[in-house]
Amino acid sequence: MNVLIIYKSYSKMNTEKVAKAMAETMNATLKKVEEAKPEDPTGYDLIGIGSGIYAGKYHKDLYKLLEKIPRLEKDVFVFSTAGKPDEKYEKPMKELLVSKGCKIIGEFRCPGAAGLLGFTWSNKGHPDEQDLEQARKFAKGLIKG
Ligand SMILES: Cc1cc2nc3c(=O)[nH]c(=O)nc-3n(C[C@H](O)[C@H](O)[C@H](O)COP(=O)(O)O)c2cc1C
16 A cells, blocks of 8 residues: 655654654655645555644644645545644544545544743653554554555
């Protein structure tokens, strides 16, 4: 199975750690949203979209990219890291993807150390090895299923 993961991570690089753990497990192509082009998903069987949660949302760069894609009839999974992981943060992204024709086949979230510029105000040390192991398990489940 051909997997592409597109992600945005900037404050503590937490989502990047999760994205890398998933990509290694699935042998996926990994792209930062800044490197991704709207035509990239063509040719992949499964697409992963991942982000840190910023002011209640997936990063706007992911929305900007996806809005340039008129139709995307693909299996997709979404994942996020957040100060307080909650399924409500996944909802608008899932709705956008479904509106493009995607089928959501999984979602993953875990805590991420929250902070900026070397200062951490919560979840210090996350994602930790246990969080990353959960991410690998999730990824394995997707390719088996
Ligand atoms: C500007 C900013 C806004 C944030 N807003 C939220 C939020 O609304 N809800 C939440 O649970 N976490 C929030 N967080 C915490 C981040 O979601 C968390 O640290 C995440 O792991 C960051 O991912 P990254 O290191 O990949 O950028 C915020 C962090 C920053 C820097």
